[in-house]
Amino acid sequence: MTATYSVEFKSVSKFFGDVKAVNRVDLQVHKGEFFSLLGPSGCGKTTSLRMIGGLEHPTEGDVFINNICVNNVPPYERDSSIVFQNLALFPHMTVAQNIAFGLKLKKMPRDQIKAKVSEMLGLVQLSGMEKRRPDQLSGGQQQRVAVARSLVLQPEVLLLDEPLAALDRKLRKEMQIELRRIQRDVGITFIYVTHDQKEALSMSDRIAVMKDGIIVQLGPPEQIYEQPRTRFVADFMGASNVFDASINQQNDEHFTMKTQQGLDVLAKIGKTLESDPIGFSVRPEAVRMVVGNEKPSLENAYQGKVASLVYLGDVTEVEIELQGGDCFVAFVNTTSQSTKVEEGQAVWVAWSAQDSNLLLA
Ligand SMILES: Nc1ncnc2c1ncn2[C@@H]1O[C@H](COP(=O)(O)OP(=O)(O)OP(=O)(O)O)[C@@H](O)[C@H]1O
Ligand SMILES: [Mg+2]
Incomplete structure (x- = not known):
């Protein structure tokens, strides 16, 4: 039936x-x-x-x-x-x-x-x-x-x-x-x-x-x-961190993707993909901004500096420029004192490999 x-x-x-x-x-x-x-x-x-x-x-x-x-x-x-x-x-x-x-x-x-x-x-x-x-x-x-x-x-x-x-x-x-x-x-x-x-x-x-x-x-x-599958959907759904990138390394569980600025990003995949990824996206909620010298223990952790701060009430939108030139946006809880930062300040940007969403077109 x-x-x-x-x-x-x-x-x-x-x-x-x-x-x-x-x-x-x-x-x-x-x-x-x-x-x-x-x-x-x-x-x-x-x-x-x-x-x-x-x-x-x-x-x-x-x-x-x-x-x-x-x-x-x-x-x-x-x-x-x-x-x-x-x-x-x-x-x-x-x-x-x-x-x-x-x-x-x-x-x-x-x-x-x-x-x-x-x-x-x-x-x-x-x-x-x-x-x-x-x-x-x-x-x-x-x-x-x-x-x-x-x-x-x-x-x-x-x-x-x-x-x-x-x-x-x-x-x-x-x-x-x-x-x-x-x-x-x-x-x-x-x-x-x-x-x-x-x-x-x-x-x-x-x-x-x-x-x-x-x-x-x-x-x-x-x-x-x-999990937007394409750049179009990622953009349309208002994702901020969307990057063109090519496959650098690949095994059953992980992809390493290289951005045009040369950043190597780790992505974890739970299933086989129907085609090769052409880029990735990371939601600003998944991006952690970490102050201090110690490297965060997440799979993706990079140094950069605060490029801009936009106060949105409950969260502050922080744009961070990495050393290679890629820019990431992180949503930082406005009330958390440990993450009060100023423009130009050195910070870490970090996220888990599971939060790197691969884009197929
Ligand atoms: N009667 C019509 N004659 C000619 N072209 C049409 C006609 N109706 C729709 N189209 C065209 O078909 C396409 C789809 O139109 P449609 O109205 O379905 O879009 P939509 O997704 O509802 O857009 P919107 O969000 O602007 O309402 C458009 O390019 C439109 O110009
Ligand atoms: Mg319509």
Whole structure:
């Protein structure tokens, strides 16, 4: 028996003339998963989402919802619902009427609609606001109505295209937590499009990072953040210490990589790699800055001097230039007195071989 996926792409492409918006993508989204499509502008996120919703027809390949090929199923007959960035709430209708709209179209009996609407209002925490019109609500409240209006139809999959992009930072954060809670409560599959890596990291069960119409890496947030496979993903996820380097030595457990400035760095590998690494990255949280003459006992330890200090509140971002010229960024706990340093001061930079993440492209 084959597994049932909420959504599946089998070699799906969408071309607009010469533009390969989505290029032979294979994808399986599990039932009840919070799945994010993450990537820079123009990488094909919206196009992918629209092909699931039926608003765009694939040039090649097959789209499945619940293991059924929906290529020839019109949007309104698909078991999916879309929440857009610009909401499109009905301005002249109340909150309750907005939420009830889809159920009325389905000709659900009035008392059932009433019960459903009241259940939804509770879920999105808008009970008591059912008589207001959209212009009497805050941005975040409007967004909740939009989500409720889609969820009330109990789709197999809810498609969300940057739904929080228009909100200010604080409200966006609140709504991220809120959307995640709602998704857990209802257990419906969410496919969430965003170009904000922090948003994707904090909300998703799994993330697909896209570039130029292709999924370049897919995995849980920790993996995407801690083990980017390519320079692109490392850069996009905001990694600071990313270096081109070539293999100097290699055995079953370790690689020694040489940077262009001649620094030899040790990396430990837990598994065989599908291709030779072309560089490495180290997260600033994994880099230790050590004051004093004694060489730290980690596998990678190099001398340098403090090039700059940026106070960020809980941590201070310290940039350290090594003798050969490579620069590393370390996050140093601001409260730790033992690591108070000044610009120009000699320090050690150290990290464990396990924290050298190898990049394959
Ligand atoms: N209807 C269209 N006609 C022609 N080209 C299109 C059309 N829709 C999208 N494209 C192109 O396809 C590519 C992918 O677009 P898409 O909207 O999927 O990107 P996106 O990842 O959602 O970007 P953003 O973050 O800016 O919303 C882009 O190069 C875009 O210009
Ligand atoms: Mg888009």
